[in-house]
Amino acid sequence: MQKKKLKEFFRKILSEIFVDKYNCIVCDSELQEKSKYGLCEDCKSKVRFVGDKICKKCGRLQLNEADYCLTCKEHKRKFDFARSCVVYDDVAKEIVRGIKFGGKKYFCKYIANFLAQKYQEAFDGVNIDVIVPVPLTKKKQIIRGYNQSWEIAKRFAEVVDLTADDKIVAKVNDTQEQARLSGKEREENILDAFEVNLPERVEGKSVLIIDDVMTTGSTASEIARALKKAKAKEVYLLTFASTKYKVEENQED
Numbered sequence: 001m002q003k004k005k006l007k008e009f010f011r012k013i014l015s016e017i018f019v020d021k022y023n024c025i026v027c028d029s030e031l032q033e034k035s036k037y038g039l040c041e042d043c044k045s046k047v048r049f050v051g052d053k054i055c056k057k058c059g060r061l062q063l064n065e066a067d068y069c070l071t072c073k074e075h076k077r078k079f080d081f082a083r084s085c086v087v088y089d090d091v092a093k094e095i096v097r098g099i100k101f102g103g104k105k106y107f108c109k110y111i112a113n114f115l116a117q118k119y120q121e122a123f124d125g126v127n128i129d130v131i132v133p134v135p136l137t138k139k140k141q142i143i144r145g146y147n148q149s150w151e152i153a154k155r156f157a158e159v160v161d162l163t164a165d166d167k168i169v170a171k172v173n174d175t176q177e178q179a180r181l182s183g184k185e186r187e188e189n190i191l192d193a194f195e196v197n198l199p200e201r202v203e204g205k206s207v208l209i210i211d212d213v214m215t216t217g218s219t220a221s222e223i224a225r226a227l228k229k230a231k232a233k234e235v236y237l238l239t240f241a242s243t244k245y246k247v248e249e250n251q252e253d
């Protein structure tokens with residue numbers, strides 16, 4: 001084989017092995033240098049980071065100056081507070097879809113870096129004892145091959161030097177796909193869906209739930225309820241993305 005061809009051959013092999021290393025995870029353009037977030041400058045500039053104008057409880061971007069969104073005002077969320085890194089639109093959707101439906105498990109390590117950054121900013125003064133992922137039912141996990149929340153949680157725990165544990169909370173009821181349901185339907189659908197298998201690991205502890213996306217927060221609220229029933233002291237939520245607060249969300253309630 002010619003030297004040039006050989007070089008080309010190895011470049012191809014390497015790019016297949018390190019598929020995530022040199023290309024943007026959204027637009028696939030070649031990266032000049034390794035990016036912490038796996039994004040090129042152009043895609044990164046399109047990411048909408050969640051800033052300070054948020055609901056103090058669920059952490060979603062607020063459209064007005066109020067401290068709390070209507071959903072949090074009307075429903076007692078069982079977590080202490082939730083925070084997220086980016087708004088769930090274009091680029092974030094693309095990334096999450098890749099993980100959930102495109103088998104792009106390796107995206108999770110980039111998401112973990114987003115989370116670590118947010119954790120440093122928003123959880124100052126909070127002492128987390130243990131990290132738990134949002135569990136999937138066994139059936140769902142078999143179909144997808146992995147639980148993206150756990151993949152993110154594991155990586156994130158490594159970066160921030162905390163313990164992650166996926167044995168504590170289990171999903172016991174097979175709920176309908178939350179995405180297709182209205183706010184109120186979500187609440188009913190998720191009721192009693194989660195169980196704490198190892199209460200001794202959370203009793204008196206501060207727990208941080210990790211997930212990819214937060215919509216209304218009803219899933220995390222139910223997990224928090226189960227954790228607090230198991231005597232967890234505090235329960236927080238950190239997600240990669242969150243939806244913008246929608247006015248319609250409450251109209252059905």
Ligand SMILES: [Zn+2]
Pocket residue numbers: 024025026027028029039040041042043044
């Ligand atoms: Zn890009």
Ligand SMILES: [Zn+2]
Pocket residue numbers: 055056057058059060068069070071072073
């Ligand atoms: Zn809220």
